[in-house]
Amino acid sequence: MENKAHKEKVCQEHDCAEQWQELTSEARDQCASFIYCPFCANEMITRCSACGEGIHDTGFNFCPYCGSGFEE
Numbered sequence: 001m002e003n004k005a006h007k008e009k010v011c012q013e014h015d016c017a018e019q020w021q022e023l024t025s026e027a028r029d030q031c032a033s034f035i036y037c038p039f040c041a042n043e044m045i046t047r048c049s050a051c052g053e054g055i056h057d058t059g060f061n062f063c064p065y066c067g068s069g070f071e072e
């Protein structure tokens with residue numbers, strides 16, 4: 001059995017976490033195309049939703065850190 005995860009685009013700034021949580025899920029879905037955080041202008045990172053490690057190649061089908069398969 002392979003684990004399932006998804007790639008999520010997040011801001012590394014902890015101060016922004018609260019503001020991100022207040023966004024609707026529709027708004028958060030749009031974040032996938034964001035390059036910079038709209039709250040602090042830092043560059044967004046893509047990470048694995050299962051282990052939280054940063055994914056540097058968004059073309060990966062599996063997380064290189066925990067082996068979870070990414071769903072599109």
Ligand SMILES: [Zn+2]
Pocket residue numbers: 011012013016037038039040041042
């Ligand atoms: Zn931010």
Ligand SMILES: [Zn+2]
Pocket residue numbers: 005048049050051052053063064065066067068
């Ligand atoms: Zn992972």
